[in-house]
Amino acid sequence: MKRIPASTYRLQLHKQFTFEDAGKISDYLKELGVSHVYSSPYLQAAPDSMHGYDVVDHRKVNEELGGLEGHTQFSQRLGEVGLGQVLDIVPNHMSLARQNRYWWDVLENGMNSRYAGFFDVDWNPSEERLREKVLVPILGDQYGRVLAAGGIVVKRSGSTFVVDTSGQTFPISPESLSTILARAADYARSDTLNFVGASYGRLPSTDMNDRRTVLARHRDKNVLQTLLDRLCNEEQGVCDAVDRAVRELNADPDALDAFLTQQHYRLAYWKTADQQLVYRRFFDVNTLIGLRVEREFVFDETHALILKWLKSGVLDGVRVDHPDGLRDPMQYFQRLRDRAPEAWIIGEKILEPGEWLRDWPIEGTSGYDFLNIVLGVLVDRDGVERLGELCAEFAGDATPFPAIAHDKKIAVTQEALGSDVNRLATIFVNICESHREERDFTRAEIRRAIREVAACFSVYRTYVVPDRNEIREEDRKRIERACESAKNNRTDIDGLLFDFMRDVLTLKISGKDETEFVQRFQQFTGPVMAKGVEDTAFYCFNRLTALCEVGGDPDCGGFTVEAFHDYQRKVLATTPYTMTTLSTHDTKRADDVRARIAVLSEIPHEFASVASRWSEYGRRYQLGDLIDTGTQWFLYQTLVGAWPITQERLTEYMLKAMREAKERTSWVSNNAEYETALGQYIEAMLGDTVWVGEIEAFVAKILEAGRFNSLTQTLLKHTAPGVPDLYQGGELWDLSLVDPDNRRPVDYEMRRALLAEMKHLDVRGVMARMDEGLPKLWLIHHALCLRNEQRDWFGAEASYEPLTATGRHAECVLAYARGKNVVTVGQRLGMRREGEWADTRLKLPEGAWLNRLTGERLEIERAQEIALSALLMEFPVALLTRN
Structure with a gap:
């Protein structure tokens, strides 16, 4: 029987937060309602590792975290309080540190x-x-x-x-x-x-x-x-x-x-x-080398300790890091499943919009697909489009995202991933040499063609397996589209080369070298997407930065409520125990930051107006025109989303973001003049009381709508099909940005005290302490406790049925029922209705219901509708259970 968690809580372990520290908060996590601790990798990593993905020894526990003794005590402590454990594992690569x-x-x-x-x-x-x-x-x-x-x-x-x-x-x-x-x-x-x-x-x-x-x-x-x-x-x-x-x-x-x-x-x-x-x-990290884990002796050597823990019950599941880097992900997951048949296995598979998880023998993904569909349903689709027009006017650049993404992917294949291109080119030269019709294609032409085809892929990778002569129609179509697009883009290259490459990638032409090319090319397109799009283009396309998230499509203007429901029904039918998350160690912005920035889509003209005013006001702090308007648009959204923020945090984040964008500075080639000017601009901005006052006033205007977005997405995470994950510290408002900002120490003593105090408050007392984050803590605690009490209500057999609202603000309601016992009611587009629900009503299933968040009891008769103004009077969202 599979050991499926009711929920997980992600902990980032390192030498400043060890097994001992994690053990000390285990009782708090249990009290919060969590069922499983979900730990970052803790096999022996390189010295001073802050993340654990740089493993040097798979047969040892990280000494900096407490070693084997510390791990044993940690695991015993979790068992004593009744918590299970899930571990993040790294099969794709190892660190090149001396300890390896x-x-x-x-x-x-x-x-x-x-x-x-x-x-x-x-x-x-x-x-x-x-x-x-x-x-x-x-x-x-x-x-x-x-x-x-x-x-x-x-x-x-x-x-x-x-x-x-x-x-x-x-x-x-x-x-x-x-x-x-x-x-x-x-x-x-x-x-x-x-x-x-x-x-x-x-x-x-x-x-x-x-x-x-x-x-x-x-x-x-x-x-x-x-x-x-x-x-x-x-x-x-x-x-x-x-x-x-x-x-x-x-x-x-x-x-x-x-x-x-x-x-x-x-x-x-x-x-x-x-x-x-x-x-x-x-990717392009020289100090992390790829493993040949497809070889059974490598798998056995690197997984011995993990499998021992899974078999003994120390672990109930694993999250597999970057499976797309593996030569044959299906083979890997089948081997892992065969050796751990009862484990909950999640893969960190980044699904692009419209892409679904393959039928791997695992429970699902690590949740990026969920957080993107949730964010997409919270934004105003018309407003996103208008915001894009206003951004183009403000920044003087209307380059569409697909063009930016393509150019950045080409750039990364020419620079950071040049070695990978060369290796692929060598293989393809050999292939051409064995076919007389193609033998005259030059190495230079082949390199350009490889870069172009990779840049035209719309997903991380395909999953063609030459050894099994296995190719699915969706992979065939993606390869054909990419090769055709590449041929159209590069008319300076003989189109026959792209046709030949297509035939190799789709197994029409086979052989030893062809097999090697197909497998390596598939391992190559993922890094191209990750480095070219997520780590570069996402920092260049700034109309609404919240949409620039791992696995997301910033060119997408959001999703309808109907599309959200369709997505959830398919998840229930295919991967009902996938992970649902809103923040991870890799997200570009924490969930509460994205939820607040999403509000800008509802007031595009107001934001554009304030951005213009701030830009004009800030001229006095400019060193020439170094801080361009594109940077300013990005900076102002960051300020609004993460306010209040210190100068140190903002400067560090903006420096990283601009280096990632690689437009005016980069990690490899620092533009000292630009970076100095940016730092001085931020220092002057946050030291100007007038400007700070304006920032505070604007944030105050959208604060409630942003928080209501956050509470809605938090509720959806806990009741939609899947297993909810909470990133460390996210039980209160979390305004963190990309790492290392999201790895700052978490104040667990404060959270412990607030949880204890909250249990003596009613919903009005909780809402009165909105600024402290108590409503979010309240919601998470009640949702987790419900999931622990009634796991079947959220399982594979619990149906998903959309509920329909009527009235003036019907489009601002997002509601559904899970089975016969749970109803979720969230809200969206709060600025549009200005806090008023007017005549908006929701039809609920008949029967007696208890609102778990307010204690209110409802008696619903057949065909009866309830006013949203009444249902959400005391708390912004509703979690109803059959009484």
């Missing part, structure tokens, strides 16, 4: 490593100089300059040798030690040392797929290491001779260069990473 013993072994031994098959490395790239080597792009300048300046040295510690550069150390290949040890043997006149050095040089090169030979080589290497260690410990003359040889090596740039050439890695200038990396990364 698998990767250290690969750097030391190259293709001879026992772990060479663990990582997604191209050992045979098109560039000869990188054959059987790994590029390590960490140097602060050109390799030759760093070497000449003494920035790369060999060091000895006991019998161990390393290369030290740029604050990092790297292992030395055993074969190359013969260079040092042979010279040292002459100085020490040691035959034994000479033998050891010569033996290192005779270690065989092996085929990494020949496991027996690889292990034999590893055994011989360890024997030699033991002999060398004994010599160094027992004969001081040997150590002195070795140190002399090392000093002479470091003093001779030519000799050191020759020595470094013998290593299984190539030290390089950090800027080479974009074009010459030979390993698959997590």
Whole structure:
């Protein structure tokens, strides 16, 4: 039987918030009504990790969080208070930090490593100089300059040798030690040392797929290491001779260069990473390397501890990070399901509008699709369109979002993801070479075609499986549309190349290289979407920033109530136990910020007017015209959505946002003049009492509507099909922005005190403390308690039936019934009706009902309608249960 949570509460664990700290709030979470703690990854991560996605050892618990002992106590504490546990896991990649013993072994031994098959490395790239080597792009300048300046040295510690550069150390290949040890043997006149050095040089090169030979080589290497260690410990003359040889090596740039050439890695200038990396990364993060988890021995090694916890009941479920990075997500999830048949499994699958989760053997997604449909139904669709027109007038730029997204995707494939394009191009060149009709296409043409086709995809990826000759019609159509769009966009490239690429991607043309291209191309389009759209274009298209959210489409002007209901009915029919969430560690803005910014769609002219006034007023603080009107429109929405906000938080956020946009500054190429001007502009703005007064006055005008939006989406999250998730601290108003802002410490003592105090208040007392966030806490607590009491009322068998309102403001009502026992009533477009419901009424199912949020009891007769003004008189939303 599946262990489905009633709800989850996301905790971000790190060295400032450990297992012990999490254990201390477990009783509070239980009292709040949560059923399961949902933890960020806590296998051993790189030192000082603030998120846990940079795993270095899958067989250990993170020592900075408390290690195995701390985890055991934490798990016991959860069990004592009656909480289950869900864990975020990372199968796609690992950190390259020194603590990753698998990767250290690969750097030391190259293709001879026992772990060479663990990582997604191209050992045979098109560039000869990188054959059987790994590029390590960490140097602060050109390799030759760093070497000449003494920035790369060999060091000895006991019998161990390393290369030290740029604050990092790297292992030395055993074969190359013969260079040092042979010279040292002459100085020490040691035959034994000479033998050891010569033996290192005779270690065989092996085929990494020949496991027996690889292990034999590893055994011989360890024997030699033991002999060398004994010599160094027992004969001081040997150590002195070795140190002399090392000093002479470091003093001779030519000799050191020759020595470094013998290593299984190539030290390089950090800027080479974009074009010459030979390993698959997590997006464009050079320090996170892709795993070959499709290989069963890799799966078993990296999941042993997780599966042990699932089997023993320490964990009830897992959230799988970035499954689209995997070579074959279906294979991965089936393998995981086979080994953990009772687990609740959620995949962090980003579904684009109109896309639905595949029939993977999991319960659903991590909820981005839900938060986007909810936000979309809260905005004024006509207002969004008008806001776009006003934004274009204000900023002087009417570029449509699809054009921005396409251009940003092209840019990211040329720059940050250039290495990935090169790898794909090499494979496709080989494919063309084996087909005489296509053999004359050049590498340059192929690179351009790959970039263009990837930029024309409307989803993260397709799921074609050449090994199983598996392609679905929806994937075929997406590939055909992308290739046709690419062909139309790039008339300078022979259209036959795009047709040929389409045929390869749709399996009309098959073979070994074709299979490899299809699988790698599918792993490539996700990073293009993530880096080009979510991390770039979303910061450039600013008509209504709340719509720029992970998995969202800013070009979409919102959704009708009918579309919202249709979506929920399909979720109930397909993934009734998916996760529903409003904020995550990756969202661009917290749910309450988005809910408030959404109100601007109802008053587009008022916002445009105030933006113009603030822009004119702010001229006195401008350094020239550096702070362009596009930046201002973005900044003013941020101010309105996150107010009150400190200068430090706002400056840090705007700096990150503008670097992500890559229009006037970027992470790689900082525009110091622009960034300084932006910081001074913000400082002057928040130091001007007149301006601050205007900001406060405008926020006050939309504050209630924003909060009512928040309460509505919070209620929907808890009653719509799925399992509701609450991001840490979000039980009160949360005005956080993108990370690291949303990772700030949470004041749990205050929340504990408010929860205890709230239990002695009635609904009027709660509403009187709106500014403290008590209404949100009140709603969440009552909804969670109901779900714990009556899990079946929200399960797969509980139907979803829309309820219809009538009257002047019928469009401002969003209501539905779950089964026969629960009714949800929310509101939208609050500024449009100016707080008045007039003659608006809602038809409820007949019977006796209890409003869980106010205590009011209702007796509804057949065909009776209830006035919204009465139903929502005491609280902005209603949660009714059959009495």
